[in-house]
Amino acid sequence: MGLFGIFSQKESVNKIQEYLNNGAVVLDVRTHQEWNEGHSEGAKHVVLNTIPDHLEEIKSLDKPVIAVCKSGGRSQSATDFLKQNGVDVINGGPWQNVDQYL
Numbered sequence: 001m002g003l004f005g006i007f008s009q010k011e012s013v014n015k016i017q018e019y020l021n022n023g024a025v026v027l028d029v030r031t032h033q034e035w036n037e038g039h040s041e042g043a044k045h046v047v048l049n050t051i052p053d054h055l056e057e058i059k060s061l062d063k064p065v066i067a068v069c070k071s072g073g074r075s076q077s078a079t080d081f082l083k084q085n086g087v088d089v090i091n092g093g094p095w096q097n098v099d100q101y102l
Contacts, residue, residue, distance in 0.1 A: 008094055015090055016066060024064040025090075026098055029078045034070060040099040046076045054065040055085055064088040 026043040030033060035045050044061075046054045048069070058065065065087055067075035072093035077089040091099040 011097075012017055012093070012097075016092055017101055019064045019066050019090055020101055022064055022099075024066045025061050026092070026102070027058065027065050027067045027078065028069070028095055029074050030069050030095070038095075039102055040068070040095055042102065043068070043095070048078055051081060052068055052079055055082075058082065058086070059087060064090075066090055066092040068092040068098050070094060
């Protein structure tokens with residue numbers, strides 16, 4: 001059933017679409033190699049372990065954020081950190097989840 005489960009998948013899709021409609025930035029937290037193998041057009045790339053170094057840059061975007069990665073685990077870590085630091089962010093899970101709506 002994947003990361004979101006059968007009942008919350010529709011809710012997650014609705015949230016992704018809502019954030020995109022509100023001008024969200026897609027934040028891809030995968031490695032450089034993963035990014036180079038494919039990514040969403042227009043996404044911002046910040047490797048997960050460097051997010052604290054880019055926090056002010058992310059906040060200065062002044063937009064909601066959808067964090068993505070390969071499977072949803074790293075994007076959840078990014079989401080947790082960014083939320084703790086006042087960023088309006090959701091976990092989009094695998095980057096292809098969000099890419100299909102762009």
